[in-house]
Amino acid sequence: MPSQPTIFWFRKALRLHDNPALLAAIDGASKLYPVFCLDPWFVSSGRVGNNRLHFLLQSLQDLDSSLRALDSRLIVLRGDPEVELPRAIRAWNAERLAYEIDTEPYAKIRDAKINEMARERGVQVVTRWGHTLTDLDALLKRHPGGKPTTTYSSFLNHLDKQLKAVPLAVLNKPRQLPPVVDADLAGLGASAATSASSSAAPASDAADAFGVPSAAALCLGPATSGVILRGGETEALARMEACLSQQGGAWVAAFEKPSTSPTEIDPFGQHTRSTTCLSPYLKFGCLSARVLHERVAAVYAAHPKHAKPPTSLHGQVYWREFYYACAHGTPNYEMMAANPICRQIPWEDDPELLAAWREARTGYPWIDAAMTQLREEGWIHHLARHAVACFLTRGDLWQSWEKGAEVFEELLLDADPAINRGNWMWLSCSCFFYQYFRCYSPVAFPKKYDKDGAYVRKWLPQLKDFPAKYIYEPWKAPIADQKKANCIIGQDYPKPIVNHELVSKANMDRMNKAYAAHKAAGGGGGGDEGGGDKGDEGDEGDEGGEGAGGGGSAGAGKKRALTQQKLPMSKKVLPRVEP
C-alpha cells in the first residue's frame, strides 16, 4: 500500500484501545494528523450543558496525553468541520481522511457533506465501525425486510446470528504513531485558530493554538460542584477494572439491572456502586463497548451461574445495540411526527408544567430530587430516569417526550440520542412498551428503595428534617410537623403541581383513546395523518440551575392542579372507540 499523508478525525471513540478506524488510518500513513473539531453546533449552541462539555474537555486532555506518549498529539481545530477539514487537507496535502462511523442524525448529514468535499478534492475516505458491537448495516440486513425490530428478544436473535457470522475481535492499541511536529501546525497558519468559536478566548501562543482549550477559554462556567465523574479513556478503563474486580467478579456475574437502586447516595463510590456508571464513557467512546463486552464475558466464564440478558450486564450492552440499530434504521427516530415506529399522542404543550419539572419544583420530592441530581451531577440512575420521564409524559404532566428528551440531552453526561430517545418513547408508551396502565407512582415507587428518604434529604435539603412518614408526600404533614422540620409546604417547598392519583387515571383514559385512534387509523405507521408534512431525514446504557424548589411557584401550581383535576376521571364513563 502506498504511504499517504492521512488525517484521522476523532469525533467519538476518544480512545486508543480497540479503535479500528484509528488503526486503519495508521496503516499506510506516511504522516498522521489526529484532529478533533470543536464544532460550534455542539459547543456554543446551548445543546450541550456545562457538565458534559467539561467531561468532553477532560476526555480530550486525556487523549492528547496518550497520543503525546506515542510522539504524536491531538490537534484541536476550533470551528465547523466543513470549514476546518478542507483547510487542514490543503495545508497538509492530505490524501486520506479516516474516521469512525457515527450514526447520529446530525453526524450522518455532516459526514455526507464531508465525504463529498473529500471526493471533490480526490481525498480517499476511510471509515470503520467501532462505536457499536456490530456493523449496524450488516445487522439490519439480518432483520426481516431490513427493518429494525422493536422487541428486544427478537433483536437478540438477529444479533446472535450477526455475532456468530462476525465474531467480536477486540483490537490492541497502537504501539506507535507517525509523529506530529511543530512545522505541521505552522502549515495550518493562524487562520484556523482565529476562527475559534469563542471570540473571548484569551490570547494563546502558537503552540497552544491547536491544543485542548481550557474551560475558561471556551467561556464555560464551572462544572457543577457535585460532578465527580472525570472524562477520559484512562478513567474509563480504571472504572471498568474496578467494577470487574469487585468481589472477585461475583458482582459483575450477579449484576441484574432492575435490582439496582435508583436512590443510591454515592453511586460513583468504589464499594457502594449500584450500577457501573460507565455510560458517559461509552457515549464518548472513551471505553469500547466491545472491550466491555469481552471483559464481562471473561468474568462470566469464571462464574457459570452468571446473570443473563436482558437484565445482566451483557444484556445492558445489547440494549445499547438494540437502540442504536433501531435509530439507525428508522427515519425521524428522534421525533414523534413522521416517525413510523412512534405512536402519535396528543401531548399538551404547557411551558409552565415543563419548567416546573425541569427546575425541580413539581412538589413531588422524589421527582424533584432526581431532577436536582441530574442538573448537579449529570447522571441519575436508570430507574430515576424512568420515574421522571413517566411523570412528565403519560403519568402526570402529559407533556411531549421530545421536550423531556431535550432536557436530558442538555444535562446528561451520557446523553446519547439513540438510547435517550428510545427510552423516552418506551416510558411514554410511544414505542417498545405499551402497558400504559402500569404507571410509576412518585410516592410508592421510591419507598421500595429508600423508606426513610435519605436520597431526598440529600438533594432537597429543605426537606432534610421532615418525618420519614411524609417525606414523599410532604403536603400531607400536619402543620406542626412542617414547623418542626423548618419547612412549610407552599413556602419553603412547593405544593404538588398535580394530584397524581387523579391525573394518572385521567391520563390512562387519554392513552386509551390515543391507542384506539392509532388502531382505527390502520395501526401501522405513525405520522401518517398528524402534523408534519415535512419529512425526511435519530439513553442507558446507564451503564446512560435552580436546584431545589424555590418558592413562588405554589400559586401557579395550584391553579394548574385544579384544571388538571377537571379532566374526566373514570374510563368507565368514556366509551371505547372500537374499529
Next chain:
DNA sequence: TTAACTGTTGGAAAC
C-alpha cells in the same frame, strides 16, 4: 388466520 405467549424494572393487597 387466529390464538397463545411474552414482555428488563407498577401498585396494592394478601400471605
Next chain:
DNA sequence: TGTTTCCAACAGTTA
C-alpha cells in the same frame, strides 16, 4: 422482609 396474586388488559412475535 419478601414472595405471590390480582388489577385490567397493551402490542409484537411466534406457533
